Amino acid sequence: MKKFLALLLSMSMVFALAACGGGSTETPAPEGSAPADGGSGDAEVTRITLWTYPIGQWGGTDPQLDTIIAAFNEAHPEIEVSYELLDYTNGDTQVTSAIAASNTPDIIMEGPERLVSNWGANGLMVDLSDLWADTESDIAATSQAVVSACMGADGNYYEYPLCMTTHCMAINYEVFEQAGALQYIDEETRTWTTDGFVAAMEAVAASGLVSTPAIVYCGGQGGDQGTRALVNNLYSGTYTNADHTAYTANSPENVEALTLLQTLVNDGTISASASFQASDELQAFANQTCAVTFAWNASNKAAYASQAAFTPFAMAFPSDDGVPELCGGIWGFGIFDNGDAAKIEAAKTFIQFVCDDAVQGPESVRLTGFFPVRSSFGDVYAGTDQAEQMSEFQSLMPYLGDYYNVTGGWTEQRTEWFNMLQRILISGGDPQTEADAFVEASNANI
Amino acid sequence: MAQAPAAAKPAKKGRRSEFSGMSRALVRRETISAYLFLLPSLIFFVGFVLVPMGICVVYSFLDMGINTSGTTFAGFQNYIEMAGDKVFWQSLRNTVVIVVVAVPAVTAFSLWVGSAIYPMHAAWRSFFRCVFYLPVVTGTVAVTVVWKWIFNPFTGLLNKILHTGTLDWLGNEKTAIWCIILILFTTSIGQPIVLYVAALGNVDKSLIEAAQVDGATKLQVFWKIKWPQIMPTTLYVLVITTINSFQCFALIQLLTSGGPNGSTSTLMYYIFDVAYKYQRFGYANAMGVILALIIAAFSALQFKAAKTGNE
Structure with missing residues (x-):
């Protein structure tokens, strides 16, 4: 009896272990899934997975993936799509872990800096040139920069884009009005000069209406486009050279901008914080702790405007000549090369449906909260309740500058950038010396 | 002549165990x-x-990124690179500071609190155990959100209380690591306090009474009677707190991301950064091997010290 019990216990433990560690060819349990309708047999269904970063309602707090997949399954019941929502805090870790474990999703939604410059350049993505054949001219008509950004150095397309936007800044309109600082901005074009920016910051600081007029956030990794655009625009500097083969943040124009910011911080006109990330600065803006944010766009307005008891007024970054060049954001889809031709084909079918379908395409763009990369879509917000809100960001689209995010060593330079800002604005380092150190370290990673 | 008992008869060679019979x-x-x-x-x-430990050691000799097809044998290159990596040494220095400050502080404070609340009424003892254990069971994210609010330079509670203007506690190279140590301290003391209260309950009361009868002071009773008997608990607390302090990661990631200027970067955080941000798995594994060796050395020292103390 004792032997029998011992054997039974051992066997049950071994079976339990086997059940835990057993391999499976099925897709891992997804966060959400929308099974294909139509009652077709299991063998006829191709199952694919989609991972998406929080891009509007393609993720975030109110994802609409089920609706999108249901619409897709009406046209393609033979493909079952499951999805998982990523966030920008842990998303890269999840993807890297999946790559290391050869357990990547079929489709992933993000921007060229990850899809093209990282995973594509490492040979992990499927060439999507066949999808581009019919749409390249349509996308190029909106922005040739989008076409270039989605193409890898080897000439293959690793991203099929859906939407784009410009990253901008915003001011607290009422605070500026009460501080007498509205005179320094051009409300019609939403532009201002560097001198106007300095005068406005001084006026807001003198008014005492907020704790500090602006906070240059130097912490974390996200939202770097805001501080980059601020520095580059103040004296019309560039972040990289024209062919995106070297970082140029130590140019005289950029050093002059960094020196100006250091002076403004040192004399207490504005603040810099190494403990503040972009999200902290946005929250401080919403709480009226500061009067401007450097990390604004349509998506952030949707997220923070409801908390703000004031009018957030979108603005271009200040520049010496009054002609800003804004950083762009491009989002679209890439396919991981998992070696399964059927899944790759199904993934392409899904991507084409959500990006190019006459009805679903514009709806997919609206769900991102950004603007279409296909010129044929026109104004996708016309006649919707988002039209008024989106018009202010639409007016900033002509200021879209060079999309240099595809420069090599992008991930490493983001860390170096924030470290450089900390050394200059927090520790009082020499702007030229620190900018040189940034460029040397960043170029070494290209 | 006395007859040997049957059980003492030698077992037949090859048939019976000479120990159990x-x-x-x-x-x-x-x-x-x-x-x-x-x-x-x-x-x-x-x-x-x-x-995984074996795999970690093997990978530490490889130049390995996310494109595994490009993996090559690197020999000791990762270890050589580590020797000249300023961020690695800065992270190691920060880690050692955290361990050297946090471990004795956590152990001493836990012992003091445990000793103070042990004689109390059971209800009060439970109350204090709950109070000190609360940060342990509270999620790290929730804890960091609260501390971030306390340390906020513009609206934070600490600056209001101390009248320190807009001092950026977490954004200042001189104060950031001490803030991390403080938070680590509050989240680490719960378990040791509970363990010490339990350990003090197991101390032989007859020995204490005998010592008191012999005229021992409270301090003598503690050091001569209680301390040796709770030494195994102390050793456990030391080892576990040391390991946890060495592996401090979540607080850093959520509060400072290793900044400002790497002043709060720990080895664990740097390993994560190298592996998942820079996707250099070989180099990250090499650092993991070194971290494991350092933790093993610290733990061995603690075991040795505790053993010597017991003797």
Whole structure:
């Protein structure tokens, strides 16, 4: 009896272990899934997975993936799509872990800096040139920069884009009005000069209406486009050279901008914080702790405007000549090369449906909260309740500058950038010396 | 002549165990049963501890990124690079500071609190145990959100209380690591306090009473009677707190991301950064090997010190 019990216990433990560690060819349990309708047999269904970063309602707090997949399954019941929502805090870790474990999703939604410059350049993505054949001219008509950004150095397309936007800044309109600082901005074009920016910051600081007029956030990794655009625009500097083969943040124009910011911080006109990330600065803006944010766009307005008891007024970054060049954001889809031709084909079918379908395409763009990369879509917000809100960001689209995010060593330079800002604005380092150190370290990673 | 007892008769060679007196066949069967019971744990231990450790050591000799097809043998290159990596040494220095400050502080404070609340009424003892254990069971994210609010330079509670203007506690190279140590301290003391209260309950009361009768002071009773008896608990607290302090990661990631200027970067955080942000798995594994060796050395020292203290 004792032997029998011992054997039974051992066997049950071994079976339990086997059940835990057993391999499976099925897709891992997804966060959400929308099974294909139509009652077709299991063998006829191709199952694919989609991972998406929080891009509007393609993720975030109110994802609409089920609706999108249901619409897709009406046209393609033979493909079952499951999805998982990523966030920008842990998303890269999840993807890297999946790559290391050869357990990547079929489709992933993000921007060229990850899809093209990282995973594509490492040979992990499927060439999507066949999808581009019919749409390249349509996308190029909106922005040739989008076409270039989605193409890898080897000439293959690793991203099929859906939407784009410009990253901008915003001011607290009422605070500026009460501080007498509205005179320094051009409300019609939403532009201002560097001198106007300095005068406005001084006026807001003198008014005492907020704790500090602006906070240059130097912490974390996200939202770097805001501080980059601020520095580059103040004296019309560039972040990289024209062919995106070297970082140029130590140019005289950029050093002059960094020196100006250091002076403004040192004399207490504005603040810099190494403990503040972009999200902290946005929250401080919403709480009226500061009067401007450097990390604004349509998506952030949707997220923070409801908390703000004031009018957030979108603005271009200040520049010496009054002609800003804004950083762009491009989002679209890439396919991981998992070696399964059927899944790759199904993934392409899904991507084409959500990006190019006459009805679903514009709806997919609206769900991102950004603007279409296909010129044929026109104004996708016309006649919707988002039209008024989106018009202010639409007016900033002509200021879209060079999309240099595809420069090599992008991930490493983001860390170096924030470290450089900390050394200059927090520790009082020499702007030229620190900018040189940034460029040397960043170029070494290209 | 006295007759030797039957049990003392030597067992027949090859048939009976000379220790238990059981037949060899029975011993073998019991041994097999014992190993079968151990097998599931052993499989987990080998599969999730020993094998990954081995893989970690092997990978540390590779130049390996996310494109595994491009993996090459690097020999000791990762270790050589580590020797000249300023961020690695800065992270190691920060880690050692955290361990050297946090471990004695946590141990001493836990012992003091445990000693203070042990004689209290059971209800009060439970109350204080709950209070000190609360940060342990509260999620790290929730804890960091609260501390971030306390340390906020513009609206934070600390600056209001101390009248320190807009001092950026977490954004200042001089104060950031001490803020991390403070938070680590509050989240680390819960378990040691509970353990010490339990350990003090197991101290032999007759020895205490005897010492008191002999005229021992409270301090003498503590050092001569209680301290030796709670030494195993102290050793456990020291080792676990040391390991936890060495592996401090979540607080850094959520509060400072290693900044400002790497002043709060720990080895664990840097390893994560190198592996998942820069996707240099070989180099990250090499640092992991070094971290494991350092933790092992610290733990061995603690065991040795505790053993010497007991003698």
